[in-house]
Amino acid sequence: NRSYIKSRSCVFVFLSLFLDPRLKDYLLMESPVNMSAILLAYLFFVLYAGPKFMANRKPFQLKEAMIIYNLSLVGLSVYIVYEFLMSGWATGYTWRCDPCDYSNSPQGLRMTRVAWLFLFSKFIELMDTVFFVLRKKHSQITFLHIFHHSFMPWTWWWGVSYAPGGMGSFHAMINSCVHVIMYFYYSLSAAGPRFQKFLWWKKYMTAIQLIQFVLVSLHATQWYFMESCDYQVPLFVHLIWMYGTFFFVLFSNFWYQAYVKGKRLPKNTQQLAQNGTANRSTTVANGSAVVSNGHGLHGNGLSNGKKHHENGSALNGKMKKA
Template identity: 35%
Template sequence: MSDATSASAQIVDYFISLFYVFESTLDSLLKPVEETGKAVLSSLAPSLYSNVGQYFASSASPFASRLPLMNFFHVLVITLSYLGLVFGGKALMEKREKFNMRLVSLFHNLFLVLLSTYMCGTILSEAWRQGYGLFGNPVDKTERGWQMAKYTWLFYVSKIAEFMDTYIMVLKKNNRQITFLHVYHHCSIFVIWWAVVYIAPNGETYFSAALNSAVHIVMYGYYLSTTLSIPIRFIKRFITLFQMTQFTMMMIQATYDIILFRFVKADSEEKYPFDLAALLWIYMWTMLGLFANFFKKDRLREQQQKLAKKE
């Protein structure tokens, strides 16, 4: 490994160390609640609780135990806290003046541009180093797959930083932007990526993480430019099209993987989990439908604004 690659790898190791501290804090705060929650769930739905537990126990990647924030209870608490802060925050802000979030937005968007660039570059570089193809890459449970697992784990926890998008909207009272699509996407993608990293943090997983990171370089770059009052608004409509293209490519990948690993290589030991490929396929349909509806409404709103200016 070259010096540049080694230095790059140390960045993700720093984030892992940081999140171990975060996880330790969560454990100290939530352990009694977690035990009570497990006891309640096991008594209310013993069969479901047992089956789900057995599924994740049998499907777990060997790398899951070496990465922080792999406890689903922590994921659930973070997700519920996000929803509570968003809807509770909207209620609190109803009778308050909006905050000037320009400086916070500046640092937030800059951080996510830099982080997305790092994730896209390191994931693609590691895929190249490991000899990955575009599609059809099986899960690697050997030590050789550890570095890619760390990079995709970082992509998973980066979804927590993206929650700040909504908090900024709440404090700016931009409630029109806090749509079902926005909240659903932030919540669901965080939980889904927990499952992906827990079960298969390398192999085919690399494609979605690298592609989404590339989209976010453009998206947060645009948000950064608007914060700096740089007039490049024409890019806005293309961001949604870029996102929809991304979803289409992921759906193509999921279809390819379902056919390849379910039928063509059904008996092979080197596979990517069918359950994750099927989950990706279904989730991409929801994303395409919601984003297409958003794009249509956004274009209609632009046309109405243009007509209003002419009158």
């Protein structure tokens, strides 16, 4: 046990030697232990504790909380995009080989701060899955969803710790742009049925995400065709290229399953199908009722005719006797 603890301490000391010292006072940045613990707790809740807790309970109605949450993330994402632009992407970056600024200049510190803020937003977004669990939206808790929400913050923590800025921050800025649109959509969706008519572009959300991964991969691909590039952590370029390509494949499969094979039809389409089935059932039921009533009328007519015949026979008999 002592040797294990000692070796683990050596690893942390080694890693800390290369961590950006400008981030030492930022939340969750002192070591990878705390952020890893949060992500493990997230996985434990969404895969086991949460579903077990909700097993015999009715889904929570969290409409107001979700509207506030989603609109807050829209605002936060807009601010993050603005800060990325002002920290370099609109004020000096070439959009090709841009090194990370490790200085204490206002520009360098601003990029460091927004890189951390982007990372912190990934931990806030874990609430997406918590809301799904509490509302019993089990169909939304897919492998893609869980993997994306847990893998993204874990990998970005290392990116922020060693290279907060430069060409490696491109995918963070693009991701924040996508999240402005995505969480605005979620806000409208959480607002209720009266806003459903504004959600016709649901399937295009996945298309926007696919475009995101194409842009990320293309931007990283430039590095392989440059004669020289002074970006300090080339390993991150490889990982970002793999990230963009891998998630493009996963989201493409989601698109195919959801919209080509039709496993996730839009709500209005499903509603029309349900209404059509209900109307057909009602028509058949009404038809049966009409036939049933017709039999009743026919039966009553026969019965009344029979009674009239019997009454007439009885009267004739009495008149003859008289």
